[in-house]
Amino acid sequence: MRKYLAVLAVAAALPVALADVAGGSAAQKKPLPYAEHDLFIETNATDGDAGLQLNLDAEDWRSLTIRDPSGDAIVGVQAKGPLRPLGLTELFFEASEPSFDEVPFSRFKKRFPEGRYTFRGRTVEGRRLAGSDRLSHVIPARPVVTFPADGAELDADGFTVRWEPVTRPAGVDISTYIVTVVQGQRELSMDLPGSATSASIPGEFLEPGVKSELEVLSREKSGNQTITALKFRTR
Numbered sequence: 001m002r003k004y005l006a007v008l009a010v011a012a013a014l015p016v017a018l019a020d021v022a023g024g025s026a027a028q029k030k031p032l033p034y035a036e037h038d039l040f041i042e043t044n045a046t047d048g049d050a051g052l053q054l055n056l057d058a059e060d061w062r063s064l065t066i067r068d069p070s071g072d073a074i075v076g077v078q079a080k081g082p083l084r085p086l087g088l089t090e091l092f093f094e095a096s097e098p099s100f101d102e103v104p105f106s107r108f109k110k111r112f113p114e115g116r117y118t119f120r121g122r123t124v125e126g127r128r129l130a131g132s133d134r135l136s137h138v139i140p141a142r143p144v145v146t147f148p149a150d151g152a153e154l155d156a157d158g159f160t161v162r163w164e165p166v167t168r169p170a171g172v173d174i175s176t177y178i179v180t181v182v183q184g185q186r187e188l189s190m191d192l193p194g195s196a197t198s199a200s201i202p203g204e205f206l207e208p209g210v211k212s213e214l215e216v217l218s219r220e221k222s223g224n225q226t227i228t229a230l231k232f233r234t235r
Contacts, residue, residue, distance in 0.1 A: 031130035034058045037119050039066075039133045040223030041112070043105075044097070045142030046230070050108050051097035056119065058129055060087035063122045069115030079124075087124040109137055136222035141168040143177070143216040143228045150230035158203035163228075165197055166218040178217040178225075183210050183234075208234050 036057040043050040054075075056064070062084055066075040079088055114137045121129040144164040148154055166174050174194040181188045181201055188205045206212075211233050219225040 031128040034131040037131045049097040052095040140218040156206040156208040156234040173221040176219040180215045182213040
């Protein structure tokens, strides 16, 4: 009798155990999301070029494949040797930026068509990673800087950068302006809202008698961004 009851007890517990195993297996099969994946086009209106850029982040991954809308692989990353058990985390890349004289923008856009680009990878534990991002060809126009002029000589006490709001092409939606000043090995960068049309550069950052660079970048809601660059000198 006791043996019969023991068999019944095992049989009753078995479906629960199998359910737990099945649930764990299903969880293992479900891909993990990337913490960040941002694929976009950066255009330098001053230099006349464009490039594809990516920001990607996930915990301890060992492999990554990026495919374009037609399913063709365009990027493959694989951790090997002593790096394989450790894995990678953040990844940033910027594709080569040939001038528009060498690669017209129309050809660039054919190389990287609009549409959904997929990201697939594995963690160091073997878990799958999955994500996607839509690449857009809505490229914001260059910010027209009204002050300072290119090559200007400015007081090191500080000055205000001014630009016209970017409203082209039709339907563009500027989410952010980024103003960057570089003096030698030092850099000042400011993220401003899409409604901004000016930024104050403090004298505490500037040094007199230094050749400097200024960039005003317009970033569209799609992630695409366009740079206007100029040079100035402090006195």
